[in-house]
Amino acid sequence: MSNSSSLSPQQTRTLRLSRNTVIVGGVLLFHGLGLWALQSGLLRRAVEVVVPAEILAEFITPAPPAPERPPVPPPPAPTPPVPTPPKPRPQPVERPRPAPAPQPLAINSPAPAVDNAPVVTAPAPAPVPAPQPAPAPPAPPAPPAPPAPPKMVQPSSTADYLNNAAPPYPAMSRRLGESGRVVVRVLIGPDGRAQEARIQRSSGFERLDQVALETARDRWRYKPGTRDGVAEAMWFNVPLNFVLE
Known part of the structure; x- marks a missing residue:
């Protein structure tokens, strides 16, 4: 600078x-x-x-490497031949020699002695009796007959001695033209009196049903039902008809 x-x-x-x-x-x-x-x-x-x-x-660019080949397995070793066993040589068979025939021998046999003892015969065995068949067992007794069903008689409200009068016809029902059939179910005791009562089938009119219920329960008497002749309480249907004349 x-x-x-x-x-x-x-x-x-x-x-x-x-x-x-x-x-x-x-x-x-x-x-x-x-x-x-x-x-x-x-x-x-x-x-x-x-x-x-x-x-x-x-x-000069290098070529891609070649794919590796799998190694080839070596060939299997040859199997050695199996030695065959030698065949056995046939052995000579010895034939049996016939045995010499025995020579007869002279034997001085004494004369048989005569037995002078008496001969005793054994008695014949008695015959064995044949076995008798066992007696058949006695037949079992017949079962008792079932008891007869009890004889039942239904109650009745139509006996002559009862004097059951027809129920009164309500005046209002007669005026209105009401009629019909009422069925009253009554429990009749052994004394013939009604213990309970209820409407089994209605006539369709309250007044007729009420008169029929009071008549069958409070006014009428009945012949009681029986079982084997003994009176007992039973239910019974009592029909009452209301008909306009």
Whole structure:
């Protein structure tokens, strides 16, 4: 900085011109060398040398590894032949020799002695009686006959000695033309009196039903029902008809 500041403007201008001249000269020299090399064939040779190198580089790329083949198993070992056992030699069969016939021997046998002992005959065994068949077991007794069902007689309200009068016809029902049949179910005791009573079948009119219930329960007497001749309490249906004449 001190040198440049001490120079005069004329010297500074001259220095700059010299620098530019050097730079321009260098550029021109570089271009001239390039033209000379092109004309002389140096650049073409360099291209020819470089291009095959690239092609070779492309062809020299390593090929992919080949797939590994599975190892081939070794062939099985040959089986040794099984030795056949030797056949047994037939043994000679010895035939049995016939035994010599025995020679007859002379034997002096004494004469048989005569037995003069009396002969005793054993009595014949008595005949064994045949076994008699076992007597048949006695037949079981017949089961007793079931008892006869008890004889039942239903109660009655129509006996002559009862003197049961017909129920009174309500005046209002007669005036309105009400009529019908009422069935009263009555529990009749052993004394022939009604113990309970209820409407079994209604006539459709309250007044007629009420008169029939009071008549069968409070006014009438009955012949009680019996079981084997003994009087007992039984239910009995008493019908009462209300008919307009």
